[in-house]
Amino acid sequence: MDMKPICLSIRQENGIDYSPVIPYDPDENFPELEAIKISNKKNYVYRSIRQCFIDLEMDKKNIGTSEWSPLSEIISPGYTVVIKPNLVLHSSKDEMQEYLTTHPSVLRPIVDYCWKAMKGSGLVVVGDACSSEADFDLLVERLGLKQMIDVLKQRGVNVELRDFRSVKVMTENGIWVGEQEVAFEQPQSQVINLGKNSLFAIDKYKHVDIHGAGYDIKSTMRHHTGDIQEYRVSKTVLSANVVISVPKLKTHRKAGLTCCLKNLVGINVDKNYLPHFTMGSKNMGGDEMPVIDHKNIKRVKFYNLIRKYIIGYSWKLIGKPGVRMLRLLKDRETKFTEINMNAKKQVTDSLKKSSENTDLARWLHNKLSGQSVAAGAWSGNETICRMILDLNRIFLCCDREGHLRSKTDRNIFYIVDGISMGMGNGPTSPIPVKAGLVAAGWNGYMIDTKIVGLFGVDPDSITLYKMAKGCPWLFSNAEGKCLINGKSIAESSRLPIELIPPDGWSFRKKSTLPEES
Template sequence: MNNVSVHINNKTMYPDCPPYSPSEEYPEFIFKREDVVSENNPVYHAVRDMLKNLGLDEENYGTPKWNPFCELINKGDTVLLKPNFVYHDNAGDPDIQSLVTHGAVIRPIIDYVLLALQGTGKIIIADAPQANADFETIVERNGVKQLVDYYNSKNVMIELIDLRKNAYVGGFDTGLRVDLKGDPRGYVLCNLEDKSMLQDVANPDRLYGADYDRNFIVKQHTNGHRYLFSRSVLDADVVISIPKLKTHRKAGVTINSKNMVGANGDKNFLAHYRVGSPADGGDEFADDVGLLGRLHYKWRRFAMDNILIKNTKTSRYQYFLMNVPFGIIHRLYRAITGRDYVMGNGDWHGNDTVWRMCLDLNRILLFADSKGVIHKEPQRKYFCVVDGVVAGEENGPLEPTPKHAGLIAGGNNPFFVDFVCAHLIGFDPYKIPVIYNAMKLDGFCYDEQDIRAYCEKNGASVDWRSVNLHFKPQANWKGYIER
């Protein structure tokens, strides 16, 4: 049996209309004939084909008995689907196909989960987008709200949850942090202690999270390493990761390992970088940033630590007025150098912090029970389906350039899938810390030779190692990550 399956077809495009029903009456299809639509839906077929090529329930394929998730999901299970809902527009463009997981990819997964549950259990779709994102706009634009409404009309109740405990309404620098409803089941404080990848990191007093209060993140990673995990995630028997295939400013790529950032309810528990350059003991930007860049950086750091941290309307106005000349400096720096180190934020290939945080979250997902206690054995099943139909390259994860790759990938080991996908898009997995270090991590250590991948491209079986989709990396990874 294969542990990774890849379906690539340059004719695969998203269908236009929710609820993204299949255009063919497959033998195992759980709904009635009238739910099959005339609009062509190659995405549904691609997901189905990917599952078939994994060898799932192989003996029943092509019959009404085919149940690809029969070994993954038991009757009565709670199954949580974890897509990537990071933000509600792409550089002001409401077309977010390259930014977030599309509802057309989620649709067949739900159908096959329902098939396995046989009228029992529970299905949850949940994510914690970026703190300044509009969740309702995201799920409206990617068709997921309409998809959930469709199932509810069929008396199939599916929960759709924004897992964030708080958010910046109106933006990070202009809006104020407010509390949200959050996970209706609450949160679990998980302490990885010495099992954290941040345990022996140098200069932990320089850690920066996702908020202006650095004292908070440093405290969470002093005398232990704490994360605020969604209880809905930890209560699940099965988690199916459904990431968008994209480049990433801090991590190089965002696929499955990075996708688990959205399982944590409060973003400021998440260490993203250490302030300053390596010469200063940080990993926020390279040592070779010039005078103009450092000038802007010093202002930005001062503003974050002394003005924006106050979280008041007055502080936001003060920042807005004082930032005008520095915004001009920033634009000049980018025009002259073509780089964006000026903003710091750990957005480069020398970031040695963010991958540690991502692998910590994956350790919790796999080995923490519903109370947050870490065990030696996995506590839930972890499957993945990658949405790379329209993927994102260059300035990902928030402003990616759309890249039509026609790719759907999946498997029962998301770390294997990350490795294969990174290779397929033309990157060297050994140059991506969040992938390479997962190979060595106690509890899910592996070797490239353990990967058994089936790759189908435009209808023909090919060696996955021969494929190169030539994605363009984010600017600060260019010349480093390509293979």
């Protein structure tokens, strides 16, 4: 792909929100979309994304005419296009869902302009490999995504909604207790071994125990040992002519920030292939948590042996009994604490309910280690950053057969949903913030770091972006002008919103350099 004179467009406006009406039709007639139905409800998102395409000068000669087709720069008739949102997980509260996941009103104009470029011939796939424990059907119903796709199909658009996952689990109180039954054919996938090209192919990772997203530690370590550095990637993504990644902008307890780079974790269909942290505290040689008291090290080492050699092999059998046992222990501790505090009455029903809903795995970890940080959810977690960058290399450099090349043969584009952001302890316990931001561009690293900089944060204070600077394959189409609301981004440019870090993180402020004369 040729270098672009403008490589990034950001649009930000305070007070804007998602369109409330499915299927999120535009609220005005655009000359290039004459056949599209018009909504009587405001749709700021549709217009903002369309304006990003104009800012980027896509199909420049036809802008303002009925012939304008911005995505025809990367899409031709007959293509298969994958639109990859961030569908991470269903929230425990309906009203918080928009702060966790890509909203379908952001996907709607992308589908429309894809179909325009296809001229009625081709396939659009909207899909993701969300968290193993996510209820995909509940998630897409709650978002309105399924309903939107169904309406577009009725209007003649060849669009499909797919769950890319091959492994799904059930949880209780934060503990995996079994696998979900899969009533349909397993999604196709390709195992890709990066070998010595992986960021895990260094001496440090020959002497540590790697923990994945779940309890099947033996599987994660089997896929990441020595010259074997494997990921299991969706063949739908690998075989696509075009992939448009549409991340939800939010903070993340393990990685610091979810945006373009982090969104690529969702091309891997089996979460047991994904290293999340190395077991143990920093003073034990791991990056699961910061330094712990010396007196707790023996207990953590013993617990790690249980995780590695017992839970790792039998979690499906002991998951439910384990939840019951830990709940009893937790309740007993709560009652004992109440007695010692000379409480005037016994534990109330509401307290019992709160105890039942506690993440029991996190509670046990805290009791053993004396450390509130668990599962690599802190700024010292280097392992998850290496995993994210490995998957970006696959995305950017592997061909349709999964062979590593200097660059991929599929076209790639990014559009960011930052209208509503989950800040603080995201993604699952976010502080809801209306940021009113969308962005579009050609390079994921450029988009992420420019947005971080606009929040007044130094990208190098986030380990992922500091590490990314040593990955030359990340920087294709990273040169060119960057715009915010149609104007060049300057060193002093700032968004009128503070980026709230997760617990255990400190986002270093970006210094303001003098403007060039």
